[in-house]
Amino acid sequence: MSKLTEKQKRFVDCYVESGNGTQSYIDAGYKATSRAVAEANARKLLANYSVKKYMEERMKKIESEKIASQEEILSYLTSVLRGETTEEVLRGVGKGAQTVDSLEVSAKDRIKAAELLGKRYAIWTDNKNIDVQGVVTFVDDIGDEDET
Template sequence: MTEKQKIFADEYLIDLNATRAYRVAYPSVKKDEVARANASRLLTNANVKKYISEQLEKIHSQKTADAQEVIEYLTSVLRGESTSQEIVVEGIGDGMSEARTMEKGPSEKDRLKAAELLGKRYSLFTDKVEVSGLEEEKKKLGDILEQLRGDG
């Protein structure tokens, strides 16, 4: 991949605007139609396509939590190990108050929700589903099949 193609690809990754990226990489091109056509052609270049795909995958991996990270976070909330900052207002006398931030552990409600989500993930809870009328439905289906075959 050439240096200009790399510049194009890096610029394209900023906002996915191929025409703008082409103009940055090739500033001598002034016409929009030419920039648009050449940008489109560059996006089909195997090396440029591969580079853009790799960079998008890298960005995705860095910014997206995976299942393990989510489970670890929920576990830390459940165990009361995570903290968050909250703003509290305290009276300091003479009708005056002052705001400050303080570290706070997860509430009982937060811990219960984390336990619920982890329980769902590991299928710890099962809902009993009662099925009724199954025999009646089988008979109806049998009757329909008989009619379709021409038996009835």
């Protein structure tokens, strides 16, 4: 992959945010005599192999930052189950005023976390996966009685 210029990188960053190639081309600092020229040049940039690769990298990074991993989810559920997590709740203090209190997670939420963890680790499953290897033989004896 060839080295991208700062303007190309800015273009990709703007495009990832807005999805508008023409405006991203202008916002990145490129000069264009008209919007039609900016649009055409933006299409050329979007077709550029190096720009495409850089955009894929940026999208993967954004995606990985926004989506919780399996380990993160299991860790959170475990902290809820153990009562290590608190939640903020509004509490009225009179005359229409409210304050924010930090409370332990309710027993209902802790039970739900335990249930979800139990499902993940198949603790609550009565069905057992049994691997049986063997041979099944089918005997077709219908019609043997008629021949005698």
